């Protein structure tokens with residue numbers, strides 16, 4: 293079985309779930325997928341897949357799929373079936389009327405990190421060229437936007453530095469706020485293999501994740517910190533490394549700005565950053581922090597993996613910077629076995645960020661204020677782009693309340709379920725005069741929509757996804773779109789109806805345009821992807837075969853940039869009324885809000901979200917396994933079954949967020965990262981009480 297020359301009944305494509313981006317083979321009979329198995333030639337997964345990917349085709353033919361466009365004047369009206377032409381015309385007429393009444397910046401668009409690169413590129417082009425503003429954002433806003441900020445600031449580019457295979461050369465692995473065996477299972481297996489071979493393991497997590505203690509694997513250090521204290525922990529680790537002279541002086545002198553290092557060194561050596569001082573804040577004994585820092589610094593190759601337990605905090609961006617500081621200080625950048633590896637939650641988080649789906653950045657991470665970059669797109673698209681950043685998702689909600697944001701095109705993203713403080717989001721959506729939702733299913737946001745367009749599943753379109761190691765892989769059409777059109781075609785129709793001519797015959801032409809306008813993608817084409825199987829960007833004249841390891845001879849920005857990372861406590865404080873901290877995470881069998889996995893064979897596993905709490909907190913409240921418990925925060929309340937678990941620490945409770953009826957986001961607050969507005973999902977002060985069956 294090879295990627296090139298696809299057979300009729302076995303088609304190689306890419307998993308549509310997590311950021312590992314496993315290559316899968318769809319076995320097809322007629323236009324039906326009858327089986328799906330991992331591609332042994334897959335560059336990211338080498339013949340492995342998890343229980344999500346193996347059953348991933350199930351939701352594509354689920355009876356809940358939307359197959360017909362629908363329209364309505366008011367959200368209280370019943371839906372009316374419409375043709376595609378009618379629905380697109382209805383949306384365009386409303387958007388144009390809104391702009392005529394409220395101004396050019398009164399509408400915007402959201403892209404999904406589950407759509408393809410080509411689709412994400414096209415939506416941001418629609419917003420910038422047809423809507424004439426920069427009001428485009430991606431669901432990466434609520435997960436890895438701090439990665440973009442932190443890694444760009446320190447290294448010069450917003451991307452993981454390594455291949456997944458690189459872990460096989462690691463001597464010590466540090467996992468910070470990430471649970472790979474559940475969230476990124478195939479990478480989790482690779483990490484476990486290396487650990488079984490003897491690599492050291494440091495886990496920084498408020499909860500005992502599976503890797504702390506599992507078959508033949510025992511973490512050398514589990515720094516079980518209090519939620520919200522990541523930056524304090526990173527500073528304490530750095531303090532030990534610097535104060536004990538364990539840093540890599542040669543690397544710093546050659547690769548980093550020595551003046552900036554000195555400034556950072558002075559900061560990190562301040563006594564308040566020592567493990568002893570930070571113990572009060574993190575709750576982790578100083579000797580454990582010292583031991584972990586020494587282990588990491590002494591490793592010939594030390595590598596760091598992190599996830600949403602880093603980014604989804606009020607100091608998410610600060611913590612990404614702190615991780616970059618740790619890697620630079622120990623010289624762990626620029627070769628295999630080391631590096632900084634953000635494990636992206638969704639399959640195409642990397643791609644949606646790469647391709648300009650942020651209100652401040654054009655494709656290829658070029659700021660909208662950059663006149664030279666704008667000139668490239670002005671010339672290619674025949675427009676004059678705005679030079680001010682547009683609205684981020686939370687700003688769109690605020691503008692909706694202020695009456696200045698009135699129209700939204702939302703492709704493949706369910707903001708009413710996935711964004712924090714559901715009540716606030718829903719109230720904002722009620723203020724919007726025209727919402728166009730394009731999705732596979734009637735999602736929660738659709739309740740506030742005026743136009744519904746059927747989305748196409750990953751089996752019904754051609755395109756590419758970019759995984760967490762910058763690997764661009766093909767998505768191949770296995771069956772025709774159930775709703776008649778691919779998502780990229782709907783975007784094109786809407787652009788044309790808005791009066792901006794847009795025409796492509798195939799997604800490969802969109803990729804050709806991306807390559808022409810984006811230096812890091814210059815060497816990417818469908819022909820090359822067919823030939824190579826996958827390509828890691830940057831792929832251009834300097835790296836025609838792509839770039840597995842970044843920053844080998846120098847950082848993308850030139851010299852590595854050390855930055856001070858002052859710890860600032862979150863505003864979300866425990867009180868007598870809300871004495872516990874709720875944090876959230878994922879489970880192996882379900883994916884994100886569950887819209888897809890709940891409609892596959894995976895639905896038999898983890899049919900509900902459960903609240904885990906420490907025996908001490910359970911006993912205090914008279915709670916035993918299986919009891920119903922009410923969880924209240926200052927944002928809202930919900931009810932879940934309880935599970936008493938020593939994986940938790942006293943004072944901290946935990947749940948997953950895979951089921952809409954669990955309402956995890958009813959209780960999360962609208963605190964967010966200071967730099968990017970990424971919501972602070974991981975820290976919510978709550979009370980938990982035993983309740984009768986709801």
Ligand code: SF4
Pocket residue numbers: 307308309310311312313314337340341342343344345346476477478479
């Ligand atoms: Fe691979 Fe992630 Fe899909 Fe599992 S969910 S098969 S690990 S891409």
